Amino acid sequence: MTEINWSQAKAIEPGELPETITRYLTAHQARDIDTAIALYAPDATVTDEGRTHHGPEQIRAWLSRSTDEYTYTTELTAAAKLHDQHYDAVHHLAGNFPGGTADLHFRFTLRDGLIARLVIEP
Incomplete structure (x- = not known):
């Protein structure tokens, strides 16, 4: 898989994120797994905590674990666009997970209006 150079991304307003991403983030935060899954391409991948x-x-199982394991709030604090297929949504999380707070990049690759790849990383 081609490595993406996120340092080239340009800051955008969070409201400029594509509808697919905003719908996904809303569903993810609401723990609405069915809506979230419907926004992924059939061959999509998610990488989180070093696991793909x-x-x-597998994505449904990951979403179920992440919603059951910890209680947390998220705030979208920044967004960036590399080009029409690659977007970064930065979230501040606070909750009962180790460390209690984290700032995470939700790095999306879109294809045909769906999420083809999501990488969550610091």
């Missing part, structure tokens, strides 16, 4: 989850079944 492939396809809807």
Whole structure:
């Protein structure tokens, strides 16, 4: 898989994120797994905490674990666009997970209006 150079991304207003991403983030925050899953391409991958989850079944399991394991709030604090397929949504999380707070990049690759890849990293 081609490495993405996120340092080239340009800051945008969070309201400029594509509808697919804003719908996903809203569903993710509301813990609405069915809506979130519907926004992924059938061959999508999610990488979080160094683990990659492939396809809807593995992504559903990851979403279920992440919503059941910890209680947290998220605030979208920044956004950036690399080009029409790559967006970065920065979130501040606060909750009962180790460390209690974190700032995470939700780095999206879109294809045909769906999420093809999501990488969550500091």
